[in-house]
Amino acid sequence: NIPVFSYDCPYSFSEEGVRYHLAQIKDLIKSIEEYTKHKMDYDKLEEIVEHSKQGLQYWHQISQLKGAKPGPATMMEYFKDMEIIVLGIGTDDATKFLEAHCAELASRVANKQGATTEEKYRLAWWVGFPFFDLSLFEWMAKEFGATTVQDGFDMDTLGTLELIGDPKDPLEYVARKNMAYPVTLLSSQFDQIRPKIVRKAKE
Numbered sequence: 001n002i003p004v005f006s007y008d009c010p011y012s013f014s015e016e017g018v019r020y021h022l023a024q025i026k027d028l029i030k031s032i033e034e035y036t037k038h039k040m041d042y043d044k045l046e047e048i049v050e051h052s053k054q055g056l057q058y059w060h061q062i063s064q065l066k067g068a069k070p071g072p073a074t075m076m077e078y079f080k081d082m083e084i085i086v087l088g089i090g091t092d093d094a095t096k097f098l099e100a101h102c103a104e105l106a107s108r109v110a111n112k113q114g115a116t117t118e119e120k121y122r123l124a125w126w127v128g129f130p131f132f133d134l135s136l137f138e139w140m141a142k143e144f145g146a147t148t149v150q151d152g153f154d155m156d157t158l159g160t161l162e163l164i165g166d167p168k169d170p171l172e173y174v175a176r177k178n179m180a181y182p183v184t185l186l187s188s189q190f191d192q193i194r195p196k197i198v199r200k201a202k203e
Helices: 015-036 042-066 075-088 092-110 135-144 160-164 170-180 190-202
Strands: 121-125 146-151
Touching: 015 170, 042 075, 042 092, 042 146, 042 160, 042 170, 075 092, 075 135, 075 146, 121 135, 121 190, 135 146, 146 190, 160 170
Parallel strands: 121 146
Antiparallel strands: none
16 A cells, blocks of 8 residues: 555656656655645755755766866776765765765876876776676776776766756756756667767767
8 A cells, every 4th residue: 555656757858848747746746745744845955956956066077077088087986976976966965975076086187197007998888887797897997998988977978967957946957857867868869969979979
């Protein structure tokens, strides 16, 4: 007797899709309020959304720093950022973590400090990560001097912040963020994101 609510997120980003997804989120809130007999705390939501915005801005900067030459970090470090995004975005702790890692990477870039002793290969690794053994990235870095400088979590390439914009309505922000996440965009029609990926790969 556990209630279930499934809501839909369109594959491709569009203003029509945002409106549709926003309506789904509102239905979800209404259902939760009915199940729990508690009203949504919109003041708290605004606070969480503000932390979320800050965290995503740092993540965007990290995405830009990835492309520096030499690449400043291994994919293992970026996976930690993604874990923080998935598990903690919207919290003060997540924002502080991403701010600190962003500053650390910026320092490495300024000092030309790369993730490998000698960078020989620069990888663009779009989806299909070897989650069964992520130490493969460390092995590629040590054995072949291979650094991952683009990946499926890369906000900069796919223009995530640009698509989210800065809506004043926190629910609209959540709808746009869900639809503009890199992993969501990678599930859309490939011809819509291919030009961005090709342009970034050339850069």
